[in-house]
Amino acid sequence: MARVGIYGATGYTGFELIKILARHPEVEIAFATARSAAGQLLSDVFPTLIDLPLVGVEEADLSGVDLVFTCLPHGAPELIPLVRQALERGVKVVDLSDTFRLVNAEDYQRRRGREHPAPDLLTAAVYGLPELHRERIRAARLVANTGCYPLTAILPLWPLVRAGLIADQTVIVDSKSGVSGAGRSLSLRTHFGETHETFSAYNVGRAHRHLGEMEQETGLHIIFAPHLLPVFRGILSTIYVTLRPHTSLAEARAAYAVFADEPFIKLLPEGRLPELRHVQQTMYLAIGLQPVEPEMGRYIIVATVDNLLKGASGQAVQNMNLMLGLPETLGLM
Template sequence: MTHKIAILGASGYTGAELVRLIATHPAMEIVAMSADRKAGQEMAEVFPHLRHLCLPTLCKIEEIDFWGVDLCFCALPHATSQAVIRELPSDMKVVDLSADFRLRDPEDYARWYGGAHDAVELQKEAVYGLTEFYREDIRNARLVAGTGCNAATGQYALRPLISAGVIDLDQIILDLKCAVSGAGRSLKENLLHAELSEGYHAYAVGGTHRHLGEFDQEFSVLAGRPVKVQFTPHLIPANRGILATVYVQGDAKTIHKVLRDSYAQEPFVEVLPFGQAPSTRHVRGSNFCHVGVTGDRIEGRAIVIAALDNLTKGSSGQAIQNANLMLGEEETSGLMLAPCFP
C-alpha cells in the first residue's frame, strides 16, 4: 500500500529533508507540497539537489485538496502550525515539526513561546514524538508533536539514567553544540558566513532557551518530582549536527550499562563501547544517534555525550519514524541509510 503524503512548509530545511528521505521510502508518495513566498515554483528551483525527483509544484496551503491524503507533515514556524492544523481534516493523521504541541500545559507554552495557545484541545490530543519512549502512544495517535532537536539529543543521553535513578538529579549540566541549520533557512544577520564562521558562541545563556520547557516537562514526569538541568547551547559554524556533553554525578560504568541495556533493541540509538566519544561527523545525514560514556578523573562523576543530525534524527527523520508507526509501516522504513562520510 502506498500512503499519500502532504508536506506543509516544504521550502524550509526540514521540508527539504522530508522530501529527501521520502524519495526512497517504499510506501510513501508526496502528492502535495506548500510554501508561502515560493508558491508556484518547482522544488528544483528552491532546492536544486532535489531536481531529479518528480514532485508536485509548490502551492499555497489553501490550494491543497486534502481529500485522500493519509498523513500530513507540518514543517511550519511556531505559532503558525496550530492555526493551520486546527483547520485540517479532523480524520487526517498529522506529524507537526514545530514546537506548537510539544508542551502539554498551555501555561508552559505561553511562558516559553510568549503567547497563548490557540488550539488547546489539539494540544491535549497531541502525543510527544520522541519515538523510542512513546512508541505505543504514537502508533495510535492522530497528531504527533515532533520534539525539539536539542531536546531530543539531551533526552537520549539522560532519560534512561533518570528512570533508573543512577544519577544525582540536582547535579545535571548539559553543554550542547548545534549546527546553524537548526536556526532555519530565513535570512538573519548573525547567520551570515562572515558573522558565524571561524568561531562559535553560546546563546540563550542562563536558562532562557525554549527547549528547557521540554526538559522540565519530560524529566520531571520521569522522576516524579521537579527536575531542572543547567543547560547552555552553543552555535557552531557547521551545517548539520548536534553534540551534547552532559556532566552527571554517578558511577560511570553503571551509567554506561544502563544506557547500553536501555537501547540494546533500538535500531537508531547506538551506545558506544565504554570510554569512546561520538562525533557529529559519524551520524551526518542519518537517523542514528550515537551515545558515549566516559568516567571523569574526579571520582563519582561521569560524562555522557550524544550526537545526532539535527535535521534528520532531530527533526525530519524522527517525523518519518513516527509516521511509519502511525501508518502501520515498519518503523525503520526509508530510514536505514548510512551516514554520509566524510
C-alpha cells in the same frame, strides 16, 4: 500507498523530508507547499529533487491524504488553522515545530509567559519521541516531533533517570549546533559572515524555548547553554551529571541496555566519545559515557545527532511509520 502532504517543503527540514519520502516504498507525496516559491516546481528550488509543483498553503488539497507534515517556522500564524483543518478532515499530523511539545497549557503559560494558542490541540498531541512513547504515537492523530537539542539531552539522560542513578537533579547541558538548526530563512545571526570562523553562546541559562521539553521528559532541572557552531549540520551536547557516589562505569552503562533494541541509538564502546562526523547524514544518535570522578558520581556524557535527520525529518518519518502502521524504520535504514 499512503498519501502524505508537506507544508513548508522548501525549508531545510522540508528538503530532508522530501529526500526520504521520495524513496520511501509505501508513501507517495500528494502535495508540497511553499510561500515565496509557490507556483514553481520543487526542482526549480532544489535541482536534484523531483518535479513536484509547489502550491500555497491555501491551495493544498487534503482529499485522499492520510497524513501531513507541518514544517513551518516557529510561531507561523498559519500553523494552528492548518493543523485543525487536517484533523477535522481525518488527516493525521506530524508537526515539527515546538508548538505542541509541552503536555499542558499551564506549563506552556509558565514557561513562555503567554497563553497557548490552542490548548485543546496541546492536550491531544503526543510527544513524538518513539524511544519513550512508541505505543502512544501509534495511536496518535497529532504528534509533536521532538526538538533537535532536546533529543541530545533526553535520550542520554533518560536511562540514568529510569535506573535511579542520578543523585543531583540539576544537570548542565552544554550544546553546540550547526547553523541549519535555525532554518533556511535569512537572519543576521546565522548568515555566513556572522558565523564563519567564530563561535558563540546564545539564550544561555534557562532562557531557551527547548528547555521545557527536556525537563518534562527527564523530570530533571536543567541548565542549558546552546552555542552556534560554524558548521552546517549536527549537534554535539556535553552533559555534566552527578550520579550516585561510587557508581561504576559498568553500572552506568548497564542503564542503557534499555536501548539495546533501538535501531537509531548507539552507545559507543568504553573510551569513545562521538563526533559530529559520526552522525552527520545519518539517523543515529550516538552517546559516549565518560567517568570523571566516579567515586563522587561525576560523569560526562557526550551525545551527537544530525539535527535535520534523527533531530527532525528522519524522526518525523519514524513517527509517520508508527502512525500509519508501517515498519518503524521503513525508508530510514
